Amino acid sequence: MTRTARVIEKSLVDFQTLTTLPSPYIQPLQERFTSDKILLGSPVPVIDVSNWENQHVAREICDAATKLGLFQIVNHGIAPSELKTVIAAARGFFELPAEERRRYWRGSSVSETAWLTTSFNPYKESALEWRDFLKFEFLPHQPHDFTATWPPVCKGQVIDHFKRIKPITEKILNILIKNLSSTIDESNEATLMGTMRMNFNYYPECPEPSLAIGTGRHSDINTLTLLLQEGSVLSSLYARAKWIHVPPTAGAIVVNIGDVLQILSNDRYRSVEHCVVVNKFCSRISIPVFCGPVHDSVIEPLPKVLENNNELARYRKIVYSDYLKGFFGRPHDGKKTIESIKLA
Numbered sequence: 001m002t003r004t005a006r007v008i009e010k011s012l013v014d015f016q017t018l019t020t021l022p023s024p025y026i027q028p029l030q031e032r033f034t035s036d037k038i039l040l041g042s043p044v045p046v047i048d049v050s051n052w053e054n055q056h057v058a059r060e061i062c063d064a065a066t067k068l069g070l071f072q073i074v075n076h077g078i079a080p081s082e083l084k085t086v087i088a089a090a091r092g093f094f095e096l097p098a099e100e101r102r103r104y105w106r107g108s109s110v111s112e113t114a115w116l117t118t119s120f121n122p123y124k125e126s127a128l129e130w131r132d133f134l135k136f137e138f139l140p141h142q143p144h145d146f147t148a149t150w151p152p153v154c155k156g157q158v159i160d161h162f163k164r165i166k167p168i169t170e171k172i173l174n175i176l177i178k179n180l181s182s183t184i185d186e187s188n189e190a191t192l193m194g195t196m197r198m199n200f201n202y203y204p205e206c207p208e209p210s211l212a213i214g215t216g217r218h219s220d221i222n223t224l225t226l227l228l229q230e231g232s233v234l235s236s237l238y239a240r241a242k243w244i245h246v247p248p249t250a251g252a253i254v255v256n257i258g259d260v261l262q263i264l265s266n267d268r269y270r271s272v273e274h275c276v277v278v279n280k281f282c283s284r285i286s287i288p289v290f291c292g293p294v295h296d297s298v299i300e301p302l303p304k305v306l307e308n309n310n311e312l313a314r315y316r317k318i319v320y321s322d323y324l325k326g327f328f329g330r331p332h333d334g335k336k337t338i339e340s341i342k343l344a
């Protein structure tokens, strides 16, 4: 058995007494995050969504989706105490004894819709990511009791968080699609929001953070991600232009545009490349909720967008399950997946 194989059989959380970074986690120089790569003075928009009907709010959302592909929302209606509860539930899971956590290990999880793993794609990566994650899937056509096998330590909080996030996701998607002179209807609903997935991402303290990466550069491939994050400047999310810090802000939710919205809008909206840096002294939790297509959706620019603007599709059509295979078949690698279906 190789050293990499041994490492990925257990969670990072079980390595906590290390003083140096194990070699499988050492990133090549060009992927390490150094301060000269950070763009200062270019703040991520923070949008107050206390009144969804306000035209100004819609304009700010569409503007941010067009320019950076990422923004934060505040006054969204989820109380700070409710957000803290779901973060605490995630920590509760990663603090369970190893043998309890192992029951959910990918490939042998006691649940078909919740599983734990480490890094992103450990068998394809030349350097591993410094992160464990527990994924929960809300897919159509599940038996009504599909959450029964989820970890009792966090199950209730995951269900509650999902119920609170879902209507916010729908409101943002409605605004973005309306701005394309289109509407959400039976023809596109399953593509825009047929599935929801939630991660508990856990980034433990890292002995040599400057050599590691928490989550490698990528854009999310779904439609829209609503992410709850804790952290600090040195253990946090960064998004591209150069790299812009996405400051953890109490009560705020990060919204990021995924590839499917970029494709559907024929490049009007931009999916945003992002990555996560890790820290020597504090661990970090983030909880993204990924809203996306059902697997058999055909992804292509919306006919209305092409028609209204008299333009040609910039992407070839693709069934979402094939798009997923492309993304999950390689390490995190910037925007390679969307580039692979771009028409010349």
Ligand SMILES: O=C(O)CCC(=O)C(=O)O
Binding pocket: 199, 201, 215, 220, 227, 229, 236, 237, 274, 275, 276, 285, 286, 288
């Ligand atoms: O931890 C974060 O802030 C972001 C994680 C992320 O990009 C992802 O899970 O897709």
Ligand SMILES: [Fe+2]
Binding pocket: 218, 219, 220, 274
């Ligand atoms: Fe992401």
